[in-house]
Amino acid sequence: MTGPDAPPSFTLGYVPGVTPGKWVRTWQERLPRVPLVLSTIDPREATAKIHEREVDAALLRLPIDRTGLHAIPLYIETTVVVVPKDHVVAAADEVTLPDLADELFLHPHDDTLGWPHPPGKLAEHRPDTTADAIELVAAGVGLLVVPQSLARLHHRRDLTYRPLADVPESQVALSWLEDETTDLMEQFIGIVRGRTVNSTRGKAPEPKPKAKAQPKTKSPKKPQHPAKRGKPRRRG
Numbered sequence: 001m002t003g004p005d006a007p008p009s010f011t012l013g014y015v016p017g018v019t020p021g022k023w024v025r026t027w028q029e030r031l032p033r034v035p036l037v038l039s040t041i042d043p044r045e046a047t048a049k050i051h052e053r054e055v056d057a058a059l060l061r062l063p064i065d066r067t068g069l070h071a072i073p074l075y076i077e078t079t080v081v082v083v084p085k086d087h088v089v090a091a092a093d094e095v096t097l098p099d100l101a102d103e104l105f106l107h108p109h110d111d112t113l114g115w116p117h118p119p120g121k122l123a124e125h126r127p128d129t130t131a132d133a134i135e136l137v138a139a140g141v142g143l144l145v146v147p148q149s150l151a152r153l154h155h156r157r158d159l160t161y162r163p164l165a166d167v168p169e170s171q172v173a174l175s176w177l178e179d180e181t182t183d184l185m186e187q188f189i190g191i192v193r194g195r196t197v198n199s200t201r202g203k204a205p206e207p208k209p210k211a212k213a214q215p216k217t218k219s220p221k222k223p224q225h226p227a228k229r230g231k232p233r234r235r236g
Helices: 021-030 043-051 130-138 148-153 183-192
Strands: 010-014 036-040 057-062 069-077 079-084 104-106 143-147 159-163 170-177
Touching: 010 043, 010 183, 021 036, 021 183, 043 057, 043 069, 043 170, 057 069, 069 183, 079 130, 079 148, 104 130, 130 143, 130 159, 143 148, 148 159, 170 183
Parallel strands: 010 036, 010 057, 104 143
Antiparallel strands: 057 170, 069 170, 079 143, 079 159
16 A cells, blocks of 8 residues: 555455466566555455555455445356365266265355355354365365365365366456545556556556757768869850
């Protein structure tokens, strides 16, 4: 965030699993003098961090309470089920809900899929975080349904995951305060939307000053060769 006397900077929050690297690189190319500060945030606190101005914007997962916030949907993630490597599901390329009807599922408090509870039977204990739930899957307590990016983030050698069909999907969005669409915010919006540096939206980098034109100098006239001079007239 920026204060009245602080040099300009931009703080971007992001929830676990989201990878802002490509957008950060573009920012550094276009705005090398403006630091972009990254901050990992708990999914349950993402909107609060924006309202409290701890971040200028956040990459988070929908749905959220959009009161006082803008939110631009960016992309949809594949939903997967995380299982032990020796589980029967590991032999399939894709899984459906009927395949899991008799399974026990974990439902962490930081779940972002927006459903009342996962398919199958629900474990009595709700883990606090997805990371805690992953540990329980490895211990054989139950299975876990998450966006694929979280399954990759919490990868373990003894676990694997498979795409799960016909279930809620996670949508990643860029969110910021409605009344604070600053010039730097416009710049980042343009980057995530793929606008070019010369786009009419937002301020493009200042052009380099043109070199001053040098005054033209007249080249000296070449003297005429004596042989080409006309003969003087004879006076009568």
